[in-house]
Amino acid sequence: MAMRYEQSKEESGELLRLAIPRMARHPAAFSPLSYAVWYEYLAGINRELAEALDAAEADRRPLDDQAVAQLYRSHIEGPQAAVVNRLESGFDGILKNLGAYAAEFGSQASRYDDSLGEAGRKLGEGIDAAGIAELVHRLVEETRSMRGSVTEMEGRLKSSRGEMEGLRQKLASAREEALTDALTGLRNRRGFDLAAADILAGADGAARKCSMLMVDIDHFKRVNDTYGHLFGDKVIRSVGQVLAGCAREQDVVARTGGEEFALLLPASALAVAESLAETVRRRVEQGRIRRLGSEEAIGGITVSLGAAQRLPEEPIERLMGRADEALYASKRAGRNRVSTDRGGPRASAA
Template sequence: MEYHDTVERSTELLRKALPLMSRQAAALHPVSYAVWYAYVADVNSPLHKALDAHLAEHGVLDETATEALFRRHLADPDADTATQVTDGVARLLDGMQASAAAAGDQTARYGDTLQRLSAALGPADSAPGGSPPLDEALAHTLQMQAALARLQKELAESQREIDSLRDEVRRARQESLVDALTTLANRRAFDRRLVTCLAADAAVIGRPPVGAPVCLLMIDIDHFKRVNDSYGHAFGDQVLRAVAQVLKALTPEGGLAARVGGEEFALLLPGMPLAPARALAEKLRATVAASRIRRKGGDADEHITVSLGVAQFLQRNPALGLSVDEAPADFFDRADRALYAAKQAGRDRVVVAD
């Protein structure tokens, strides 16, 4: 689901959403706003019906219900909805901040003008009864100055609230790109970085220099299903975190380590040629193989291994018969096939893609 509302339309929806949000038991955070924005915009019929049904039964929406509605109707099945909504809120808040700042400047200037007018009238002319038109002008001046002072105070308070909301949006956006269990980048963050890294446009921010090598490591924990079945998911999570820690420790500057599947990880290496990428893969494999993980309550350490596939991005090279750059999906698939070959060859090994 995408949002293409104008600033005027989004402001109107904001005015409708805020009173509804304020009557609920949930805090006024971006997730809550995303739910109510979609509700008042009437762009998500299942969410609208589910929210109405919940209110009819319970009266208010608490944190748990808000989070459940967001995950069921916004975060999934459309994996990009959360990011789109967050980006939309950020743009709206930017517009509100700019409007508040501009209004504050105009208010201050008008206040100065009124003060100069009051001073220019002079004490004689402004004495009571001296000049009814001037008396009226002075009265309006004082009223306007008081109103402007109140408005400026309200704008300052709104500015602080907007800044706070923007910080929440920024944190929410960051959290949407992190795998909660391992604190590595998640699949969405990895896909974005991969596309940026391999962008055809050399001016794209984050893209390595034209012609610079890019390598990709795909890593899979061997016999992970057996680990889960034998020792339970809690130990499985412990194994995932342990492998993630090794991956973090060995990720070079500029690289991106991500959890891209259940027990599958990826390490994107912009600027690294194939030979050192292969050496890094071997070091990662050996480090995991040499480590031991103690189960909580267990009397022995468990031995864990990983298999790895390594691929270097195929860039345009007419001399080698490559007329165009390799597609990002093809690059990923080659590394993944090399990983599969490593597992087929006996696991606990590194295979380099053709």
């Protein structure tokens, strides 16, 4: 299971230092719940919680213990579980309603069928003109009633289809959130693994001829130590934005952990991966990132990259391993460069 918090001891210490004055502004006790709320807010890993807290501070609403507990329950304790519970409840309600509709319609249809059978028997026994007129009038009324029931049933089914589609969209949104890295908005490792498995399971050229890039921010610990861990988070987000901007629509981009990223390039020769890697490297090197609460823009951020092309029937783990080896070759050669694993005998060995 993926850890909820990936911050180091030093990062956590800085977040604690920043959280205490925030907590002191409000009447809520210095409780673990209150600390968790402000920790996730300051770490920038919980967008919905941040929006709720920003709104509370904008309205100058003091946060007491009850308000903090509500924020914790709504945005930390189990938003995914809450979504699942709502979806289950929604589906259950729709199914129950459809069952009631079907039973009611079935009863109406049975009564109509009985009426038709009775009319047939009476006609078979022979009746006079007045009786026929009365029978026809009654059948017309019951047919009109049955038509109304059919129309109502169609409306209820249409409404239920709309509700089901809404729930389907919420389910898709919940699934996407579970596969997304909160800090960068890219796929997380699980999201990457699932997307890669889908691509490699395909029978087309996308699977047979795909390439991989591994990316790591250079001297990231030094960046954190010099400018602070919140600036380090901003660096991670900025590099993620560069990667997303350079990738093509079919490429899979993910933050796989810490300051590390991966890109899977379907139907792409090694030369394509090398070209894209160089574009990423150059854009990161040329970028400048503004410090929080300051006009100062910091440059000199660089990344090292490793590229590899998939060998026949090669598992994704081995492909990532070769790209990672190429990445560390870039590190050893001085960083801020692209290195390539060309799949020699060592890499292709079992």
